[in-house]
Amino acid sequence: QGADSKREQFRRYLERSGVLDTLTKVLVALYEEPEKPNSALDFLKHHLGASTPENPEIEALRLEVAEMKEKYEAVLEENKNLKIKVRHTYKQSLHKAPQ
Structure with a gap:
């Protein structure tokens, strides 16, 4: 029972x-x-x-994830550009080096 x-x-x-x-x-x-x-x-x-109903905390986290993805993409782009700049500077320094 x-x-x-x-x-x-x-x-x-x-x-x-x-x-x-x-x-x-x-x-x-x-x-x-x-x-x-x-x-x-x-x-x-x-x-x-x-x-x-949608939990407001979940929506806030979704927005934060979207912002972080944007920042991540921007950092990747900046990293790519800096690598190009470093390569270019390195090549220039090789040409200017005394022989």
């Missing part, structure tokens, strides 16, 4: 937190889909992900 009590508590928890309602809605949407997707699991993941 202890296991039944735990199951019932868990079911109530899922119900209170809206999990059962959300899962039911997504499963009904899949059931009513005229052309069933190749992957039911991908369908569920997509629809469950879409139903949750």
Whole structure:
């Protein structure tokens, strides 16, 4: 009877937190889909992900990643240009060196 009590508590928890309602809605949407997707699991993941509001921290991290990518590309470009400059300076110094 202890296991039944735990199951019932868990079911109530899922119900209170809206999990059962959300899962039911997504499963009904899949059931009513005229052309069933190749992957039911991908369908569920997509629809469950879409139903949750975006975490502001995640959006801030996405922006930070985009900024870091831009800075990284700029540093790569600067590095390339500096290597060219060093090669050019080195070649010039070879031509000017006393023999």
